[in-house]
Amino acid sequence: MSGHVPTVPAPDPLREPDLLAADPEGIVEVGRLVGELTSEAAKALRRRSGPLPPLTPLELAHVVDAQLPEGPLPADGGGREAVLALARTYASHTVDLADPRAAAHLQPPALGVATATDVLASAFNASVDTWDSGPVAVELESRLVRALTALAGYGPGADGVLTPGGTASNLQALLIARDTALRAQRDVRSAGLTGMATQPVLYCSELAHFSVARACSVLGLGEEAVRPVPADAHRRMTAEALEKALEARAGNELPIAVVATAGTTDYGSVDPLPELAATAHRHGARLHVDAAYGGGALFSDRLRPLLDGIEHADSLTIDLHKTAWQPAAASVLLVRDRADLTTSTGLRVAYLNPDDDGAAGYDGLLGHSLATTRRADALKVVATFLALGRRGVGRMLETCHDLALFAAERITAHPRLELVADPVLTTVVFRYVPAGGSPDPERADAVNGALRRRLLLQGRALIGRTDDLAGDEATGRVRLKLTLLNPRATRDDIQELLTAVEVAGRAVETEELP
Incomplete structure (x- = not known):
C-alpha cells in the first residue's frame, strides 16, 4: 500500500464572503487576481484580428448567453475560474480601443497608469x-x-x-x-x-x-x-x-x-x-x-x-x-x-x-x-499628470491632430473619397463617392451606411457616421467619420482604414448591381 496522500485543492479566496479588498491580505489578493485577469485578457487579445468581434448582434448575444448558463445571478458562485472565464469572453468580444482601426467615437483607449491607479481607487472605495x-x-x-x-x-x-x-x-x-x-x-x-x-x-x-x-x-x-x-x-x-x-x-x-x-x-x-x-x-x-x-x-x-x-x-x-x-x-x-x-x-x-x-x-x-x-476619480487623473506632465498629455493630442490632418490629405487625394470639412481637432468627416459621382442621393446614403455596417460585421474597422445638416442634398446626408484618439496609431494605420472604406464601398456597390 503506497503512502501517497491525495492533494487537497487550495481554497479559493473568491468564495470567501468576507475577503475585503482593502484588507492587507485582501489587497494582495486583488493584485493577484488583477494579474490573472489581465493575463487571460492578453491571451484573448492576441487572437483578435480587429477592433470588434466579427459577429452579428444576435450571434454575440448567443456567446454571452453561453457564458452565463444560469444567468448573471446564479444561486451559487463558481469562484476564480468563473471569473477568469468571463474575462476571456469579455476580452475576446469587447471593443478594442487600443486597435488603431478603432476610430468611431470620442472614446479613447485608457492610459495604463490611469487604469492601474483606478484599481487602487476601487479597492479603497x-x-x-x-x-x-x-x-x-x-x-x-x-x-x-x-x-x-x-x-x-x-x-x-x-x-x-x-x-x-x-x-x-x-x-x-x-x-x-x-x-x-x-x-x-x-x-x-x-x-x-x-x-x-x-x-x-x-x-x-x-x-x-x-x-x-x-x-x-x-x-x-x-x-x-x-x-x-x-x-x-x-x-x-x-x-x-x-x-x-x-x-x-x-x-x-x-x-x-x-x-x-x-x-x-x-x-x-x-x-x-x-x-x-x-x-x-x-x-x-x-x-x-x-x-x-x-x-x-x-x-x-x-x-x-x-x-x-x-x-x-x-x-x-x-x-x-x-x-x-x-x-x-x-x-x-x-x-x-x-x-x-x-x-x-x-x-x-x-x-x-x-x-x-x-x-x-x-x-x-x-x-x-x-x-x-x-468615487475618488481624481486619483487616476492626478497620477496621470504626475507621470506624464501636462505637456506629455498635450503631445498625445497633438499626435492625434497630426493624424487627422494626414487623413484629410489622403482623403482629398483619393478619387472615391470626399472630404467634408477640414479637421480642427482630431475628427475627420468624409464620404464615399459611389461610382458615377452619386447622381442619386438616396443611393449614396444607402451605400455609405451599408459600407460602415459591412466593416462592423467583418470586425476589421470601426468608423463613425453622422448626418451632415449643411450637406449638398444632391450628394445625400450620410457622412463617415474618423475620430482619431489613439496616439500610437500611425499613418500606415490611417491609410489602412481608408483602404478598408474603399474596399467595403466597392463591395456594397457590387452587391447592389443587377
Whole structure:
C-alpha cells in the first residue's frame, strides 16, 4: 500500500464572503487576481484580428448567453475560474480601443497608469461627499480642480467638481443658470417691478450636443426652451447669428444661458468664444462652454489658442475621459465664481456635512455635486499628470491632430473619397463617392451606411457616421467619420482604414448591381 496522500485543492479566496479588498491580505489578493485577469485578457487579445468581434448582434448575444448558463445571478458562485472565464469572453468580444482601426467615437483607449491607479481607487472605495469618507480623495480633487481652473484662465475665486460625464456636467451648469435666473426674478418681484420676462430659454449652436436639450427636459424647462442657432460654413455659431436669434425672441422669453461648443462631436469645430461671451453677457445670459471634447487643448501648447476666450465663460465642461485618456468616467465642471457652484447643490445635512464640522475644516464635497456617494476619480487623473506632465498629455493630442490632418490629405487625394470639412481637432468627416459621382442621393446614403455596417460585421474597422445638416442634398446626408484618439496609431494605420472604406464601398456597390 503506497503512502501517497491525495492533494487537497487550495481554497479559493473568491468564495470567501468576507475577503475585503482593502484588507492587507485582501489587497494582495486583488493584485493577484488583477494579474490573472489581465493575463487571460492578453491571451484573448492576441487572437483578435480587429477592433470588434466579427459577429452579428444576435450571434454575440448567443456567446454571452453561453457564458452565463444560469444567468448573471446564479444561486451559487463558481469562484476564480468563473471569473477568469468571463474575462476571456469579455476580452475576446469587447471593443478594442487600443486597435488603431478603432476610430468611431470620442472614446479613447485608457492610459495604463490611469487604469492601474483606478484599481487602487476601487479597492479603497473612498467617497468624496464627506471628509471622513475619503480624506485624501477630497484633498486631491480640490487641488486638481484648482489647477484646472487656473489652466483655463480663471482667477482664485473659481471652483469646480468632477462628474460622471459631460452630460452630467452640462446638466449641472444649466441647473446653475436656471436657478440664478429664477433667483434674479424673485429679487425683481420683491422690488415691486412688473412686466419682466418669465419664460426661460437658452441658445446654442444647431450642432451642440444633445445633452443640452436633455438637460432642459430634466430641469423642467422642456426641450422647446432650446433655441438652436444656425452654424456657419465652418460649423461654428457666430456672434452675429446669436445676436440675431436673441433679438428675435418673444417679449416674455428670458435668456438664461448661451451654450458655446468647443469641439463639436461631429466636426471638432470650436465656436468663437470671446465674441459669444460678450454677446451673452450683454443680454444678461450666462455663457457655458461645452468643451467636453476640445477642453484637452488646454494641455497642448500648440492647440491651446483654439480655446482663447474660454476664461470669459461663466462655466465650462471638460471630459478628461476623452482628451486626457482616462478610464470613464472623469468629467469636470468648472465655474468662474465659486459661489455659483453651490447655488443649487449647497444643501447641508446633519449626518454628512454639519455646519460645525465644516467650520472646523472637516468638510467634504457634498455641496458641490448632484451626487452623494462619489468615487475618488481624481486619483487616476492626478497620477496621470504626475507621470506624464501636462505637456506629455498635450503631445498625445497633438499626435492625434497630426493624424487627422494626414487623413484629410489622403482623403482629398483619393478619387472615391470626399472630404467634408477640414479637421480642427482630431475628427475627420468624409464620404464615399459611389461610382458615377452619386447622381442619386438616396443611393449614396444607402451605400455609405451599408459600407460602415459591412466593416462592423467583418470586425476589421470601426468608423463613425453622422448626418451632415449643411450637406449638398444632391450628394445625400450620410457622412463617415474618423475620430482619431489613439496616439500610437500611425499613418500606415490611417491609410489602412481608408483602404478598408474603399474596399467595403466597392463591395456594397457590387452587391447592389443587377
